[in-house]
Amino acid sequence: MPAAETAEHLSVARSEVKRACHLLEGASPASLEASSSALERAVSGVTDCRRGIRPGQADAHLAARVRQLRAELRHAGRLLESAADFYRGWERILGTMSGGYTAGGDPAPVARTGKLYCQG
Amino acid sequence: MSNILSSLISAAGALDAFTQALDVTQNNVANAQTPGYANQTQLLTAMQFDPAEGSTGGVSAGEVVSSRDQYAEQAVRQQNVLLGQAQQNVTSFTSLQSLFDISGNSGIPYALNNLFTSFSAWGQTPTSTNAQQAVIDSATDLANAFQQTATGLAQAAQNNSSQIDQTVVQINQLAGQLAGYNSQAMSDATPDPGLDAQINSTLQQLSQYVNFTASQQSNGSVTVLVNGQVPLVIGDKAYALQDQPVTPDPASPNPNAPPTMSILASDGADITSQVTSGQLGALVNLANNVFPQYLGDGNNAGDLNTMAKQFADCVNQALTQGNISDGPPPVDGVPLFTYDTTNATNVAQTLAVDPSVTAGQLAAISPGPPEVSNGVPLALSALADPQSSGDEINGASFTEFYGSMAAAIGNGLNVANNSLQVQQSALAQAQNLRQQVSGVSLDAEAAVLLQFQQAYEANSKLITILDQLSEDTINMLTATS
Numbered sequence: 353m354p355a356a357e358t359a360e361h362l363s364v365a366r367s368e369v370k371r372a373c374h375l376l377e378g379a380s381p382a383s384l385e386a387s388s389s390a391l392e393r394a395v396s397g398v399t400d401c402r403r404g405i406r407p408g409q410a411d412a413h414l415a416a417r418v419r420q421l422r423a424e425l426r427h428a429g430r431l432l433e434s435a436a437d438f439y440r441g442w443e444r445i446l447g448t449m450s451g452g453y454t455a456g457g458d459p460a461p462v463a464r465t466g467k468l469y470c471q472g
Numbered sequence: 473m474s475n476i477l478s479s480l481i482s483a484a485g486a487l488d489a490f491t492q493a494l495d496v497t498q499n500n501v502a503n504a505q506t507p508g509y510a511n512q513t514q515l516l517t518a519m520q521f522d523p524a525e526g527s528t529g530g531v532s533a534g535e536v537v538s539s540r541d542q543y544a545e546q547a548v549r550q551q552n553v554l555l556g557q558a559q560q561n562v563t564s565f566t567s568l569q570s571l572f573d574i575s576g577n578s579g580i581p582y583a584l585n586n587l588f589t590s591f592s593a594w595g596q597t598p599t600s601t602n603a604q605q606a607v608i609d610s611a612t613d614l615a616n617a618f619q620q621t622a623t624g625l626a627q628a629a630q631n632n633s634s635q636i637d638q639t640v641v642q643i644n645q646l647a648g649q650l651a652g653y654n655s656q657a658m659s660d661a662t663p664d665p666g667l668d669a670q671i672n673s674t675l676q677q678l679s680q681y682v683n684f685t686a687s688q689q690s691n692g693s694v695t696v697l698v699n700g701q702v703p704l705v706i707g708d709k710a711y712a713l714q715d716q717p718v719t720p721d722p723a724s725p726n727p728n729a730p731p732t733m734s735i736l737a738s739d740g741a742d743i744t745s746q747v748t749s750g751q752l753g754a755l756v757n758l759a760n761n762v763f764p765q766y767l768g769d770g771n772n773a774g775d776l777n778t779m780a781k782q783f784a785d786c787v788n789q790a791l792t793q794g795n796i797s798d799g800p801p802p803v804d805g806v807p808l809f810t811y812d813t814t815n816a817t818n819v820a821q822t823l824a825v826d827p828s829v830t831a832g833q834l835a836a837i838s839p840g841p842p843e844v845s846n847g848v849p850l851a852l853s854a855l856a857d858p859q860s861s862g863d864e865i866n867g868a869s870f871t872e873f874y875g876s877m878a879a880a881i882g883n884g885l886n887v888a889n890n891s892l893q894v895q896q897s898a899l900a901q902a903q904n905l906r907q908q909v910s911g912v913s914l915d916a917e918a919a920v921l922l923q924f925q926q927a928y929e930a931n932s933k934l935i936t937i938l939d940q941l942s943e944d945t946i947n948m949l950t951a952t953s
Contacts, residue, residue, distance in 0.1 A: 384924060391934035395938055405949060410949065415945075427897065429939075442909060
């Protein structure tokens with residue numbers, strides 16, 4: 353695979369991770385689902401990029417760009433965790449508001465009986 | 473008869489309380505689609521039960537509070553406090569980086585390189601007055617570079633202390649405002665949305681400066697605790713923080729070292745360790761960890777002083793062990809550098825070339841045996857690439873040691889810049905989350921949580937896969953480089 357094509361796959365992966373970061377900022381379940389799709393495309397991009405790397409190939413420039421990808425991934429991971437922290441905390445409050453506390457003193461789990469959740 | 477009456481009063485009170493709770497619930501249902509509306513909760517307060525005293529027990533209706541608003545606001549403030557910390561770190565490290573030139577075109581590395589060059593030139597013409605004068609001139613430049621860097625750092629540390637003063641004043645002013653709002657809230661019969669907005673706005677401002685938790689009380693006031701532990705505002709009272717320079721223990725190795733900073737609660741207790749983030753957290757970290765690393769503290773001389781002292785001692789030792797002339801009788805060399813020998817944390821700021829030393833007093837002859845006419849300048853020029861541990865500083869050459877100091881500052885700035893970028897996103901996210909949770913019914917929230925959980929798991933797995941893939945890719949690309 354030509355070096356330019358390898359770099360292009362990496363560029364695609366990076367732009368998809370950046371897109372995922374933007375979607376994670378929105379933090380709604382819908383935008384989180386969309387960010388999953390972006391991250392899947394990023395996985396494809398990195399996988400394609402790896403196919404273009406010969407074993408033992410030394411390419412400091414490409415390595416630097418992969419490191420930048422990792423920094424962007426940390427950004428995405430941080431946003432995902434902060435959204436998760438928010439929802440976990442809110443779930444505890446919601447559980448307490450709707451079901452009180454368990455015998456162990458923990459917030460009651462959020463009751464979802466009778467709910468149908470469809471995912472396309 | 474009185475017992476029956478008491479029971480009736482208690483039952484009537486409870487019914488009244490539950491009626492109010494039902495009203496709140498109906499209000500929530502009616503406003504489920506109203507933009508910006510947050511579900512509210514009726515607090516029910518247990519009443520004292522003591523028949524002998526006529527206290528009938530039961531429950532009474534407390535204040536209506538919005539749990540969701542409080543939670544979402546706190547989440548935004550948590551991100552804001554980290555943003556305030558990142559912003560301060562970027563500002564401070566940017567300023568510090570300007571003191572540590574790594575281009576080699578100015579400052580300590582430039583002067584150090586010139587001095588090594590002049591040692592080398594002197595080695596080629598050991599009796600040349602011009603070559604000796606060039607060494608003195610280059611040594612003077614290096615001493616000035618150390619002084620300038622140390623003075624710049626000391627000035628930056630002083631500015632940092634002033635900023636801590638100003639930040640503490642800002643925090644206390646905002647705490648005072650909140651106490652005033654609390655006073656109004658406690659005297660209002662019904663919750664005032666305008667006052668509530670002012671309280672939230674003030675808490676938002678406060679979150680830029682220091683980490684805290686805020687909880688709404690049933691009387692309408694908000695309690696603010698630094699790091700969830702130290703009272704800052706309770707009811708209509710503000711508990712002012714203070715900042716205090718801490719000079720080293722007189723019995724410590726460096727009693728005259730620059731002071732560190734403490735933050736004190738209103739009762740005088742040291743709460744420095746509780747101030748972990750926000751602008752104040754960043755400033756305190758700089759004062760107590762970053763500046764002492766370079767300028768020293770009660771126990772350590774600081775990297776800049778250690779380097780200045782060790783370099784000056786190496787040069788002076790080589791010169792004083794050499795001879796100006798081999799006699800007879802041989803004339804001993806004299807030291808070139810001077811510095812404050814009474815304070816290990818003041819070496820870099822006082823490093824100078826002894827003004828009484830003339831070019832002719834620089835000793836070039838290494839007495840040996842065997843005697844080497846240019847042995848001293850050769851040994852001095854070898855300091856650029858040390859061959860023995862005695863010419864090294866913590867296992868590194870002087871140039872490398874300086875590079876590690878500059879790299880630490882550069883790395884600090886890099887981390888701060890990355891953190892700033894991430895925190896800006898995280899704050900935007902928290903604001904979006906606040907917007908999303910307001911105006912949604914409880915049932916809808918339960919469904920949202922389920923959706924989120926599934927999306928979270930998918931995203932989390934993908935990020936883990938990508939992280940592993942990218943790490944493997946880096947290893948592939950750097951394995952032979």
